[in-house]
Each structure stands twice: as C-alpha cells, then as structure tokens.
Amino acid sequence: MNTSLSVRSVARALEDVADGLSRVRIWHMLAWQEIRQRYRRSILGPFWLTISTGCLVAGMGPLYSKLLNQPLGVYFTYIAVGFVLWQLIAGLISDCCQSFINAEGFINQMKLPLTLHVARVVWKNALMFAHNSVIVFAVLVFSPPPFDAALLTSIAGLAVLLFNALWVGLLLGMLSARFRDIPQFINSLLQVGLFLTPILWKVEMLGDWRWFAIANPVYHFMEVIRSPLMGDGVTAQSWMAVGIITVVGWVVTLGVFAKFRARIPFWI
Amino acid sequence: MALAIARDVVVEFPVYGRRQQSLKRSVLRAATGGILATDARDHVVIRALDQVSFELAEGDRVALIGHNGSGKSTLLRVLAGAYEPVSGSIRVEGSVASMLSITLGLDMEATGYENIFMRAALMGLSQARTRDLVDDICDFAELGDYIQMPMRTYSSGMLMRLAFAISTSVSSDILLMDEWLSVGDASFSEKAARRLKSRVDDAKIMVLASHDMALVKRSCNRFITLEHGLITSDSTSYPT
Numbered sequence: 001m002n003t004s005l006s007v008r009s010v011a012r013a014l015e016d017v018a019d020g021l022s023r024v025r026i027w028h029m030l031a032w033q034e035i036r037q038r039y040r041r042s043i044l045g046p047f048w049l050t051i052s053t054g055c056l057v058a059g060m061g062p063l064y065s066k067l068l069n070q071p072l073g074v075y076f077t078y079i080a081v082g083f084v085l086w087q088l089i090a091g092l093i094s095d096c097c098q099s100f101i102n103a104e105g106f107i108n109q110m111k112l113p114l115t116l117h118v119a120r121v122v123w124k125n126a127l128m129f130a131h132n133s134v135i136v137f138a139v140l141v142f143s144p145p146p147f148d149a150a151l152l153t154s155i156a157g158l159a160v161l162l163f164n165a166l167w168v169g170l171l172l173g174m175l176s177a178r179f180r181d182i183p184q185f186i187n188s189l190l191q192v193g194l195f196l197t198p199i200l201w202k203v204e205m206l207g208d209w210r211w212f213a214i215a216n217p218v219y220h221f222m223e224v225i226r227s228p229l230m231g232d233g234v235t236a237q238s239w240m241a242v243g244i245i246t247v248v249g250w251v252v253t254l255g256v257f258a259k260f261r262a263r264i265p266f267w268i
Numbered sequence: 269m270a271l272a273i274a275r276d277v278v279v280e281f282p283v284y285g286r287r288q289q290s291l292k293r294s295v296l297r298a299a300t301g302g303i304l305a306t307d308a309r310d311h312v313v314i315r316a317l318d319q320v321s322f323e324l325a326e327g328d329r330v331a332l333i334g335h336n337g338s339g340k341s342t343l344l345r346v347l348a349g350a351y352e353p354v355s356g357s358i359r360v361e362g363s364v365a366s367m368l369s370i371t372l373g374l375d376m377e378a379t380g381y382e383n384i385f386m387r388a389a390l391m392g393l394s395q396a397r398t399r400d401l402v403d404d405i406c407d408f409a410e411l412g413d414y415i416q417m418p419m420r421t422y423s424s425g426m427l428m429r430l431a432f433a434i435s436t437s438v439s440s441d442i443l444l445m446d447e448w449l450s451v452g453d454a455s456f457s458e459k460a461a462r463r464l465k466s467r468v469d470d471a472k473i474m475v476l477a478s479h480d481m482a483l484v485k486r487s488c489n490r491f492i493t494l495e496h497g498l499i500t501s502d503s504t505s506y507p508t
Contacts, residue, residue: 026389108350111366265350266281
C-alpha cells in the first residue's frame with residue numbers, strides 16, 4: 001500500500017470533495033429521506049425538535065435568569081439562540097461520526113464520491129436547524145436586534161460553521177469508521193460540552209477563568225453567530241480563532257483524506 | 269468505446285476487532301474464501317483478489333465462476349468503482365450499469381414515483397432524462413395507482429418489479445451482474461427476462477458472476493475462474 005502523500009492522491013481527494021459537493025440532488029434527497037424516516041407518519045415531523053427545544057428554553061430561561069441573576073429579556077434571547085446553535089453543532093458532530101459508517105451500503109456497492117455522504121449529513125442537520133430556528137425568530141420578535149449589517153455577520157458565521165462541518169465530517173467519519181470507540185467517546189464529550197460551553201452562562205461570569213471559554217473552539221463559532229443577534233459585535237479574537245480552525249482543519253483533513261480515502265470502503 | 273483493463277489488482281480486507289495473535293505470521297488456506305494472511309504491520313487481512321489481470325474488450329460476455337468467497341463479488345465491485353485496489357491498477361472506460369444492488373437507496377416512506385427519481389439520480393441520470401423515462405418505468409413496473417403510494421405499502425414482489433424497471437431503464441456500455449436478475453410472477457418474469465436480454469445485448473461488455481452453469485454457458489463467451497482470489501483460468505469455453 002502506497003501511503004505516501006503524492007500529488008496525485010491529493011488531487012484525487014480534492015476531486016472527490018468537488019464531485020461530492022456538486023451532486024446536490026443526491027445529497028439533498030438522501031438528507032430528506034433520513035428526516036422523513038425518523039419522523040415517519042408523525043404529523044408535526046421535524047417540528048417536534050422545535051417543540052422540545054422550545055420547552056427547554058421556556059423552562060430553563062426564567063429559572064437560570066433567576067439563578068444567575070440576569071435580566072430575563074436579554075438572557076432569554078441569549079439561551080434561546082445558544083441552545084438552538086448548540087443543537088446544530090452537537091447534532092453535526094455526533095452525526096459526522098456516522099457519516100461513512102451509515103453509508104456502508106452505498107460505499108461498498110457504488111461509485112460515489114465519499115464527500116457526498118458527508119454533505120448529506122451536514123445538509124440533514126442544516127434542515128433540522130431550519131426547523132429549530134423558528135424559536136430564534138420567535139424570540140427575536142420580542143427583543144429585536146438592531147437591524148444592521150451586523151446581522152449579515154450572523155449569516156456569514158453560519159455559513160462558515162457549515163463549511164467547517166464538512167471537514168469535521170470527513171475527518172471524524174474516517175476516524176470513526178476505523179476506530180469504533182471514537183463515536184462513543186465523542187458522544188460522551190458532547191453531553192458535558194453543553195455545560196462547558198457558554199450557553200447557559202456568559203463568559204463575563206468566568207472572571208479570571210475566561211481562558212476556559214476561549215480555549216473552547218465551539219465557543220468562537222457560537223460567538224460569531226450569536227453576538228450580532230444580541231446586538232453585540234464579534235471580537236477579533238473569535239474571528240481569528242474561527243479562521244485558523246477553518247484553514248488548519250481543512251489542510252489536515254485533506255492530507256488525511258488524500259492518504260486514506262481509498263481505504264475507507266474496507267473499514268466499514 | 270468500452271474496455272476494462274486490470275493489471276495485478278490486489279484487494280485486501282483488513283480484519284479488525286479479531287484476536288490476532290493466533291493468526292500472526294501464519295497463512296491459512298481454507299476450502300473457500302480468500303487467503304488469510306498478515307500484512308506488513310501484522311494486521312490480519314483477507315486477500316480477496318490476488319494479482320488479478322485481464323483485458324475486457326467490446327463483445328466480451330464474461331462469466332465469473334468460482335466458489336463462494338472466491339472473489340467474484342469483490343471483482344465486480346472493483347469494476348463498479350466502489351473498491352480501489354491496494355496495489356495494481358484498474359482502468360474502466362465506458363458507462364457502467366451496476367445491477368449489484370438494485371434496491372439500494374430506495375426510501376420506504378417515499379412514493380414509488382419519488383423513488384424513481386432517487387434511484388435515477390444515483391444511477392447518474394439527469395432530472396430531465398429521468399422525466400423522459402418515468403412513464404415508461406411506471407408502465408413497465410405495472411404498479412398502476414400504487415406508484416403514488418408510499419413504498420412501505422408494496423409487497424416485496426412489487427418493490428422488486430419497480431427496482432428492476434428503474435435499473436434496466438437505460439442501456440450502458442458495461443453491464444455488471446451478480447447472478448442473473450429474475451423478478452416477479454410468471455408473466456412479469458417473462459417480460460423482465462426479455463428486457464434484461466435486450467440490455468445485455470445493448471451492452472458492449474457484460475460481466476456476470478454466477479453459479480448457474482447452464483445459464484453462463486448459454487449467455488457468455490468468456491469464462492474466468494477465480495479461486496482464493498486468483499484467476500486460475502480464463503478461456504472462451506467453459507472449464508471442465
């Protein structure tokens with residue numbers, strides 16, 4: 001087996017990514033198919049997720065605003081946006097582990113770009129997020145953010161998040177296919193992640209423990225999307241962190257993908 | 269232009285999660301199946317294809333013959349492009365129709381009609397092309413109004429009829445089959461056999477893995493025998 005990183009293998013990896021992303025019709029259909037199967041014959045379908053998130057926010061918002069001594073209005077927006085984003089991010093990370101494992105049937109029988117299976121996972125989560133974001137809109141009606149260019153930052157932040165989800169899906173998908181303990185490990189990490197990430201609490205409350213949030217990559221992605229909606233600016237630090245993660249993540253992933261792409265069918 | 273050239277193709281499946289110690293540094297030869305061996309890093313591997321070389325040209329009707337686990341299906345998957353060889357090279361030119369799993373990607377919650385578009389997309393057909401074919405596919409599958417019903421309401425026979433109708437709706441240069449497809453009750457299976465025959469005739473190259481001696485003698489003109497992943501014979505007459 002030739003495992004050295006040749007120009008040819010990198011080119012084929014890039015080709016796989018481009019080809020996979022370009023087959024919009026297939027990954028869109030497969031993503032819908034998965035959502036439909038999960039909510040088969042349910043009347044509200046994916047809106048059940050919206051309802052459960054809504055209940056969570058409605059229940060925890062007032063309680064935690066009291067516990068943490070925060071003004072209810074602003075805090076409510078903060079955790080509503082935070083929760084919806086967390087569900088997107090946690091859902092992406094958790095599903096990304098299964099991106100290749102769940103596509104076993106396709107990968108072993110058909111010639112399809114592997115990136116297509118990752119695009120499907122990312123798009124499925126984006127569609128779920130679209131349902132869930134009803135909560136964000138509902139909350140923003142009550143405390144509207146300043147409608148200015150900053151709002152575009154949120155949308156750009158979301159796009160960057162999904163772009164990053166693609167490399168996470170390729171990398172975690174590969175690692176999980178080869179080492180089956182990884183999905184279990186990631187899932188236990190995600191459970192505690194909800195509490196370690198500034199969703200219920202704010203970074204200011206950390207005092208001289210601020211580094212704890214700053215060291216958390218998820219925090220920066222949340223910041224670039226959430227802050228503009230709260231009427232705050234995004235810090236240069238968060239943009240820089242997001243930029244570095246995007247570049248380093250893609251470079252490392254493309255290297256690993258180039259090296260092991262052809263092995264993936266044999267791992268699942 | 270259709271051709272398929274394999275040069276020293278090796279495919280190995282690593283076996284993870286097995287206790288490997290007992291197999292380390294030993295090579296076992298079983299009655300069926302690929303050769304169990306260990307690779308450079310002492311992983312147990314199954315060598316499913318071992319230095320397989322051949323050239324398929326237009327007009328070839330190839331029968332892959334061999335025991336269970338001799339590498340027939342693996343070779344079909346290499347030709348379909350799902351597996352890349354560990355070493356050696358494979359070159360396939362021409363459009364490939366793979367009949368290896370005709371129900372893959374079907375969604376039980378979607379209607380038969382929607383599934384036609386799903387499968388067609390997986391087969392690489394454009395939406396416009398699918399729209400041209402869709403009436404013909406519906407007619408062929410003889411599902412009537414059921415075509416607008418969720419597929420979970422179908423009997424297994426109906427499902428296979430639809431899957432068959434979609435998969436055989438277009439001709440390709442290279443046709444791959446793992447056992448001859450046969451679906452439906454008496455009257456449908458006759459119609460299906462005619463359709464499949466015409467697709468096979470349209471194809472420039474056909475590769476069929478089968479245990480049915482009479483069938484391959486009838487429909488093939490080249491016979492490749494695999495044993496433990498090795499080609500043991502490649503001739504124009506059925507090996508005796």
